Amino acid sequence: MPTSSNVIHLASNNVWPFALREGGYILVDAGLDGDLGGIEAWDALVEQARGIGFAPSDVRAVVVTHEHIDHAGLAARWAAEGAHIVAARAAWPALVAGYAGYWAQRNARLEELRRHGCPEDAVEAMAEAGTRLDLRWESCPAHALEDAAERSTFALADGRTLRLIATSGHTPGHLVAFVDETGELCSGDALLPTTIPTPGLQFPGVIAGAGLSGSGDAPRWPSLPPFLASVEAIAALRPTRILPGHGDAVEAPARLIEQFVTHHARRARQVRDALASGEALCAHEIARALFPRLTGARIAQAMIEVIGHLDCLEADRLVRCESAGGVLRYALDS
Numbered sequence: 001m002p003t004s005s006n007v008i009h010l011a012s013n014n015v016w017p018f019a020l021r022e023g024g025y026i027l028v029d030a031g032l033d034g035d036l037g038g039i040e041a042w043d044a045l046v047e048q049a050r051g052i053g054f055a056p057s058d059v060r061a062v063v064v065t066h067e068h069i070d071h072a073g074l075a076a077r078w079a080a081e082g083a084h085i086v087a088a089r090a091a092w093p094a095l096v097a098g099y100a101g102y103w104a105q106r107n108a109r110l111e112e113l114r115r116h117g118c119p120e121d122a123v124e125a126m127a128e129a130g131t132r133l134d135l136r137w138e139s140c141p142a143h144a145l146e147d148a149a150e151r152s153t154f155a156l157a158d159g160r161t162l163r164l165i166a167t168s169g170h171t172p173g174h175l176v177a178f179v180d181e182t183g184e185l186c187s188g189d190a191l192l193p194t195t196i197p198t199p200g201l202q203f204p205g206v207i208a209g210a211g212l213s214g215s216g217d218a219p220r221w222p223s224l225p226p227f228l229a230s231v232e233a234i235a236a237l238r239p240t241r242i243l244p245g246h247g248d249a250v251e252a253p254a255r256l257i258e259q260f261v262t263h264h265a266r267r268a269r270q271v272r273d274a275l276a277s278g279e280a281l282c283a284h285e286i287a288r289a290l291f292p293r294l295t296g297a298r299i300a301q302a303m304i305e306v307i308g309h310l311d312c313l314e315a316d317r318l319v320r321c322e323s324a325g326g327v328l329r330y331a332l333d334s
């Protein structure tokens with residue numbers, strides 16, 4: 001019997017509330033902060049919460065599935081309301097850095113695309129597409145944060161238990177929330193109903209302040225290898241229903257997981273095939289070979305997935321990477 005039909009919609013994002021046994025509520029995701037076309041996100045959230053039957057002061061804890069602006073933007077506001085902000089340790093630097101970290105990471109991402117051979121017009125298109133100036137991300141005070149690894153279970157009303165499970169990949173600090181008794185899974189952005197979530201290009205060191213200038217000198221965190229392992233771990237939970245970070249609940253999770261796995265198996269093959277001639281190629285050349293018609297931000301997005309699969313090949317020691325003329329090139333290691 002599904003138990004979480006309650007959902008709060010903020011633009012395309014979902015916030016999932018659960019009643020706690022001790023009284024009050026726990027939310028999965030903080031929600032985004034900004035002006036939603038005439039209404040502030042916070043006001044929209046409070047209005048919908050009232051419709052469900054709770055007020056902000058009833059919220060004891062807010063779980064942040066991951067350190068992205070549209071899931072964590074309101075964390076500081078919830079902290080100010082007295083809620084504990086529960087997040088994976090790896091997400092903390094981004095939650096504390098707020099918009100400054102978001103911006104630094106965005107700049108590092110653009111620089112990384114250039115290092116992988118992305119032409120300037122596509123970098124610029126990506127910069128424009130990724131600029132969400134309409135969203136805010138206030139810094140969350142560190143004292144409000146609780147480590148999801150230490151406080152990982154919450155007793156829900158009716159005897160159910162909400163369990164937080166680390167699922168790094170979409171970000172280093174990604175987690176999912178699982179209801180053991182019903183098999184419901186709040187998937188954050190690990191699994192989404194209408195798209196295969198991006199592994200992104202991630203620079204935890206840049207966010208942590210090692211290079212807030214966004215110079216891209218902090219190493220990139222290879223995200224796809226752990227992402228694939230995390231989805232495998234989610235599959236092993238055999239969820240019965242997925243409550244995603246965006247879009248409608250998914251009643252057939254096995255099929256969704258299968259789509260994710262098939263998608264990446266195919267992409268892994270395509271990337272290997274593109275390298276089969278033995279010539280050293282950059283991620284842009286590989287993405288062009290796979291998707292000859294894509295341009296602008298879409299080819300840059302395709303590159304991000306290709307880079308993820310190059311990370312997988314590198315982790316398995318199947319490719320070697322060298323820098324030639326400032327561009328990273330990959331060749332199969334024979």
Ligand SMILES: [Zn+2]
Pocket residue numbers: 066068170189
């Ligand atoms: Zn995300």
